[in-house]
Amino acid sequence: MNFQFVLDNLAALTVTGLTQGSIYALVALGYTLVYGVLRLINFAHSEVFMIGTFTTTIIWAALGFGVGAAAPSTLGVLGLILAAVLAAGAASGATALVVERVAYRPLRKRNAPPLIFLISAIGASVALMEAAGAITNRQPRGMPSLVFPKVQFSIFGADVTNLQLGIIFSALLMWVGLDTFINRSRLGRGVRAVAQNPEVAALMGVNKDRVIMLIFILGGAMAGAASVLYDVKVGLTTYSVGFLIGIKAFTAAVLGGIGNLRGALLGGLLLGVVENYGAGVFGNQWMDVVAFLVLVVVLLFRPNGLLGESLGRARA
Amino acid sequence: MVGLLVGAAACAKDDDGGDTTSASSCDSKIAFFGALTGGNAQLGINIRDGAKLAVDEYNKANANCKVTLVEKDSAGDPAQASGLATSVVQDAKILGTVGPAFSGESKVANPILSKEGVVIITPSATNPALSKQGDKTFHRALGNDASQGPGAALYMKNVMKVQKTYVIDDASEYGKGLADQVKTTLAAGVIGSGVVKEQQTDFGTLVQEINKSGADSIFWGGYLREAAPFLKQFREAGGKAKFVAGDGVKDPKFVEGAGATAAEGAILTCPCVPPEKAGGTFAADYKTATGHEASTYSAEAFDAANILLQGIKAGNTTREKLETFVDGYTGEGVTTKFKFQADGDIDPSAVAVWAYTVKGGQIVALERTPTS
Structure with a gap:
């Protein structure tokens, strides 16, 4: 155990943890939205993220930013990121929608019990992952560095780079956008109504199927944005990339209170930071053990997560 | 199944073309x-072409x-491996194999080949673990x-x-084994070590x-x-330390993933001989025979086939005799000096462990690593 190391580098570990946590948080939003409305854990969401990471590399290569390409200008970087967010958001959103149509809607129409949905979700996840594995020959796909990190400022001895700032702020921006949409817009009101009480919402004229389509698209788009940030940060993707990120994001959602948008954000950031501290104290190989222990301990005292679960009442 | 058919077809074709008029000891086969x-398939083709070159040269010299x-x-x-191995075993004229090529197969x-005495030399x-299976x-x-x-x-130490040195492993049989040996050899030169997890992508703490x-x-x-x-x-965080890794990393995908800038200067070792650095006229002969450059494992396959061929030439035309010959074999090949x-x-x-480096986004051979 190495507490001294963590104490000495607390600020630096916090910054790198927040960066990773931002990506968890964006993916967690997809789990939370679907759970909030349908009480369903969409295990295929990790593959929705994976599709986004590949779409990003494909769109970059199509725009001339393939392997071996030189670093573009600042304007070029912004353009590439925007193009990638749009493309990956669209691809991931579309994938999520297809999963909903193929794996969930037919079951919902037949009033299948929750266990059947769970199996269908796992099946969709495996099918998508294996399809991607077959198409890519299980080979990783790399991409050139888009952003070359430069230290912007130091805070408590931690050097903060433009890459880290960019990832954290992009994630926050996406989250604020989604939160505003759900809480302020007409469509968002529909989502909250269905989350609170589907029957009454239907009586009030809310189209439940449209709301469900909407949340899958929104969750998928968030995963798409997360996948762009992931690609910029990691620079390599494989067909199985979604598995670990998906588990972590799901953990983040549960930690914050599943079904709660603010909970997903808090859970994601917290998980990123805690696992970084854990890795510092116990060694890198204990990172996930620490993360899940924290989850169990939190759930012992707050069974509904830190902020409680409820998309419908997530206005406070 | 396809493999069996192709194998059988190749068999039949080769039988027709074989020299049936010579003495019985002159119809030996290697597989x-x-x-x-x-x-x-690319690795397999490299190996096949290396072995084929050896056999063709032998047949020219021993028409x-x-x-x-x-x-x-x-x-x-x-x-498919067990069916294929059985078909090798059943052809009594096949004395030895160049291969099997991959560890899984x-x-x-x-065990099937070894039980019937077929001499195996994998390139x-x-x-x-393959040498610990008890396949004699x-x-x-x-x-x-x-x-x-x-x-x-x-x-690392001498060149x-x-x-x-900070030593990192991934807790896999391959990675940990490699890291442990490096630790043993560097001894006091190791100042720290860490373990990463499979599929880990975020290394902030490390x-x-x-x-x-x-x-x-x-x-x-x-x-x-x-x-x-x-x-x-690591490079993005300003890390300057030199990066050294084994053949699990020696792949263009590594340069692609890390980015050519970050990967520049990384040293990658591999117990594989760069074909262009193989001894004799191998590289040129291979190019003439196949029309393309020799690639990974071609030279090793050439050597493996040659060991079998030398045994056959010395009159060891039963599996048993050839096995004894190979066990006691010492000799210089194009890749190294052999002794089992x-x-x-x-x-x-x-x-023969070779050091490679990443230069301008390409993996290029440097030199053979020192042995002491």
Whole structure:
């Protein structure tokens, strides 16, 4: 155990943890939205993220930013990121929608019990992952560095780079956008109504199927944005990339209170930071053990997560 | 099934073309065993072409007593390996194999081949466990995954002259084995160590620890999937330490994933001889014969086939005699000086570990690593 190391580098570990946590948080939003409305854990969401990471590399290569390409200008970087967010958001959103149509809607129409949905979700996840594995020959796909990190400022001895700032702020921006949409817009009101009480919402004229389509698209788009940030940060993707990120994001959602948008954000950031501290104290190989222990301990005292679960009442 | 059909077809064709008029000791065959189709066919084709070159040269020099090369296409699939191995065993004229090419299929095929005495010389299957299966006719014409550890460490110590090394492994059989050997060889030169997890992509804490440790070099025992994002993040965090890794990382995908800038100057070791650096006129002969450059494992396959052919030429035309010959064989090939241990692994002194580096986004061969 190495507490001294963590104490000495607390600020630096916090910054790198927040960066990773931002990506968890964006993916967690997809789990939370679907759970909030349908009480369903969409295990295929990790593959929705994976599709986004590949779409990003494909769109970059199509725009001339393939392997071996030189670093573009600042304007070029912004353009590439925007193009990638749009493309990956669209691809991931579309994938999520297809999963909903193929794996969930037919079951919902037949009033299948929750266990059947769970199996269908796992099946969709495996099918998508294996399809991607077959198409890519299980080979990783790399991409050139888009952003070359430069230290912007130091805070408590931690050097903060433009890459880290960019990832954290992009994630926050996406989250604020989604939160505003759900809480302020007409469509968002529909989502909250269905989350609170589907029957009454239907009586009030809310189209439940449209709301469900909407949340899958929104969750998928968030995963798409997360996948762009992931690609910029990691620079390599494989067909199985979604598995670990998906588990972590799901953990983040549960930690914050599943079904709660603010909970997903808090859970994601917290998980990123805690696992970084854990890795510092116990060694890198204990990172996930620490993360899940924290989850169990939190759930012992707050069974509904830190902020409680409820998309419908997530206005406070 | 496809593999069996192709193998059988190749058999039939070769039988027709074989020299049936000569004495019975002149119709010996050796088999190529590996993937010629499927996702990993390229390595198999490299090996087949290397072995074919050896056989063709032999037949030109010994036109009165030719040896036939039988091609057994496994598609790299362990599920097909047992059927294919049985077909090799049943052809009494096949004395030995160049292959099986991959570790997965070797695990299945070697016991079947070995039980009937077929001499196995693999030019490419590097899983250390293969020589521990008790297959008495197994031989490996190159070092196993674990044997590059000392070479890599000596290269760091004597050529790169590093003082303070941080050793990282991925807890896999391959990665940990390699890292442990580097630790043993570098001894006091190791100032810290870490373990990464399979599929880990975020290395914030580890990068921080290494930078604080003042290490001048990093040894990575693991695969490229984790190494690429690690090195990218390490360089982005301002890390200057030299990066050294084994053949699990020696792949263009590593440069792609880490980015050419971050990967520049990384040292990658491999118990494989760069074909363009192989001895004699091998590289030129290969190009003339096949029309393309020799690639990974071609030279090892050429050597493996030649050992079998030398045995046959010396009159060892039964499986039993050929096995005795190969067990006692010492001689210079194009890749190294061969000598096998009792378990079939190449003698540690004969393991040719090569250092490669990343230069301008390409992996290029540097030199053979020191042996002491």
